[in-house]
Amino acid sequence: MKETILVTGGTGFIGSHTSVALLDAGYEVIVVDNLSNSDAGVIQRIEQICSRGPRFIEGDVRDSDLLTSIFSEFAVVAVVHFAGLKAVGESVQKPLEYYQNNVGGSLKLFKVMQTAGVKTIVFSSSATVYGDPAQLPITESFPLSATNPYGATKLVIENILADLYRADEEWRIARLRYFNPVGAHESALIGENPKGVPDNLMPYISQTAAGIRKELSVFGDDYKTPDGTGIRDYIHVVDLASGHVAALDYLQRNDQMLTVNLGTGNGVSVLEMINTFESTNSCKVPYRIAKRRAGDIARCWADTSLANRLLEWEATRTLEDMCRDTWRWQNS
Ligand code: NAD
Ligand code: WQD
Numbered sequence: 001m002k003e004t005i006l007v008t009g010g011t012g013f014i015g016s017h018t019s020v021a022l023l024d025a026g027y028e029v030i031v032v033d034n035l036s037n038s039d040a041g042v043i044q045r046i047e048q049i050c051s052r053g054p055r056f057i058e059g060d061v062r063d064s065d066l067l068t069s070i071f072s073e074f075a076v077v078a079v080v081h082f083a084g085l086k087a088v089g090e091s092v093q094k095p096l097e098y099y100q101n102n103v104g105g106s107l108k109l110f111k112v113m114q115t116a117g118v119k120t121i122v123f124s125s126s127a128t129v130y131g132d133p134a135q136l137p138i139t140e141s142f143p144l145s146a147t148n149p150y151g152a153t154k155l156v157i158e159n160i161l162a163d164l165y166r167a168d169e170e171w172r173i174a175r176l177r178y179f180n181p182v183g184a185h186e187s188a189l190i191g192e193n194p195k196g197v198p199d200n201l202m203p204y205i206s207q208t209a210a211g212i213r214k215e216l217s218v219f220g221d222d223y224k225t226p227d228g229t230g231i232r233d234y235i236h237v238v239d240l241a242s243g244h245v246a247a248l249d250y251l252q253r254n255d256q257m258l259t260v261n262l263g264t265g266n267g268v269s270v271l272e273m274i275n276t277f278e279s280t281n282s283c284k285v286p287y288r289i290a291k292r293r294a295g296d297i298a299r300c301w302a303d304t305s306l307a308n309r310l311l312e313w314e315a316t317r318t319l320e321d322m323c324r325d326t327w328r329w330q331n332s
Contacts, residue, residue, distance in 0.1 A: 004028040004074050005248070008061050008109065009082030010054060011038035013192040014124065014181055014237060018080060019046055019054050020190070021241040022248075029054035030074060032061065033083065037195065045189040061105040064112055071116035078120035078172075078251070079113060080244055081106065084153070087199055088128070088295070091150035102153035103160075110164060120172040122247050123161060125154050127179045127233070127261070127300060136267070137303035140177070140259050147295055158259075165257040172255055174247040179233035179263030179302050181240050183322040184329035191329030192237075201273060202234070202322070206330040209283045216285055218270050220292035225299060229270035233263040233301035236317035236325070246311035263302030264315040273319070280323040 005022055009015040010031030016038075019029050023046070031043065031054045040056065047053030055074075059066045061083045070076065084102040085091065091098040106123075113119065130138050131145035146152035158175050165171045182202040184191030197213075198204045207213045221228035243262045250258060268276075274285050308314045 002026055002028045003077045004030060006030050006032065006070065006076045006079045007054065007082065008032050008079065009084065011035065011040065011042040011056070012082055014178070014240060015080075015082040016042050016046060016190045017185060017237045017241040018082070018244045020049050020185065021238070021245050022080075023050040023052060023054065025245045030057065030070065030076065031055070032057045032059050032066070032070065034058065034060040037085075038193070042190055049185060049187050049189055061109050062101070064108050067109060067112040068116070071112060071118060076116075076118050078122070078248055079109065079118065080122045080248070081109060082124050084124070086150065088148050088150045089199060091148055091153075095149040098149045098153050103156050106157045106160065110160065119168070119170050120248075120251050121161070122174040122176060122244055122251070123157065125158055125175050125177045126151070127177050127263070127302065129154050129158065129177060130300070132297045133300065136299055137265060137301050138261065139303040140261060140306055162257065169255065171257070172251040173257040174251055175257070175259040176243065176247060177259070177261050178240060179235050179261065179300070181237045182234045183236040183238065183317070183325045185238060186325055186328070188325070188328040188332035191326070201270060202326055205274060205277050205285050206326050208287070209277065209281065209285050209327065210330050214286070216274070216287040217290035218274075218287050219290055219296060221289045222292075223298040225269055227269050227271045230296055231267040231269050231299040231301065233266060234268055234273070234319065234322055235263050235315050236322050239264075239315035239317050243307065243311065243313050246313035250311050258310065260307040260310065261302040261304055262307055263304055265302055265304040267299060267301040268319060276319050277323040277327070280320045281327040283327070
């Protein structure tokens with residue numbers, strides 16, 4: 001019998017790619033998602049990619065009765081927890097919604113898991129927990145801070161998980177700190193589908209190249225970086241997805257709490273990203289230099305050695321792969 005994994009937020013960007021990776025690795029997958037930022041059609045598209053699909057349950061992780069019924073009906077061995085809100089700017093406008101959904105939803109989920117005796121969880125954290133790092137590359141032991149409510153929810157949930165582990169070492173917990181996930185599945189059947197005007201660089205670039213947006217604003221060219229624009233560690237979402245399978249494998253072999261960065265270890269500037277997108281896809285990305293975006297940091301990239309060593313995992317896809325797969329998805 002294949003083991004069953006519950007994926008919360010599994011119709012979303014990272015959750016859908018991770019569901020594919022889990023199915024490919026031989027797991028059974030149950031997706032629970034309230035569709036607040038995704039659509040149910042993703043399930044059929046996952047099925048097309050994998051020749052078998054996840055079981056889909058539309059619902060909210062804050063609904064304890066629903067979660068309890070899932071754990072009693074299915075032999076779930078572990079949870080991969082993506083469900084949550086993720087827009088930094090929106091979190092500043094609507095902090096209560098962010099705490100309610102991200103922290104409240106996680107608390108409900110962890111409690112139901114505890115009651116059901118399912119104590120293995122992989123949690124989506126973020127490089128945002130490092131705030132503005134004093135040094136680079138960023139290792140997992142760097143000081144943590146939050147500069148907005150979204151980041152604060154990630155820190156709170158990380159702390160809740162640490163407390164849970166301290167209280168009961170039967171828990172097996174992976175706190176995965178993602179850097180900047182981009183790209184799409186190479187089939188172009190699933191990808192990132194931001195509602196409204198994108199906040200993030202890669203979807204803004206691809207929508208501009210497609211003519212949906214007139215031009216990209218490059219937020220600042222006066223940072224202390226070689227070309228003056230912000231530097232980030234962009235990771236292909238398919239590599240990120242395989243990091244989750246590696247984390248689950250690790251937790252099945254080791255009973256402990258694991259905290260790792262998932263990135264490539266390479267820093268890429270905004271102008272480098274635009275140039276690579278244009279050259280890889282033979283297209284134009286009209287842009288202008290605008291003022292800095294409030295809250296942005298100059299440079300951020302991961303030290304990935306812990307993930308490489310413990311999980312025997314590393315990102316293999318190049319910046320060109322990220323640009324090509326994003327463009328293919330944009331055009332599909
Ligand atoms: P996403 O919005 O595409 O996916 C999240 C999914 O969760 C959506 O399908 C949404 O409908 C669902 N959801 C939200 N609240 C829910 C609830 N209460 N109950 C059930 N479903 C709910 O976002 P994503 O980019 O795939 O991010 C997934 C996770 O990874 C999030 O927790 C996010 O904070 C984290 N993360 C994302 C990034 C990034 O840049 N995309 C970086 C670091 C961490
Ligand atoms: C990348 C670079 C911008 C848009 C955010 C969240 C973080 C994490 C990942 C969830 C920066 C520049 C962007 C644009 C631009 N999410 N940019 N013009 O800010 O590194 O991280 O997503 O956990 O928490 O904060 O990603 O893609 O928004 O920006 O010039 O229209 O692109 O200034 O240098 P960021 P991003």
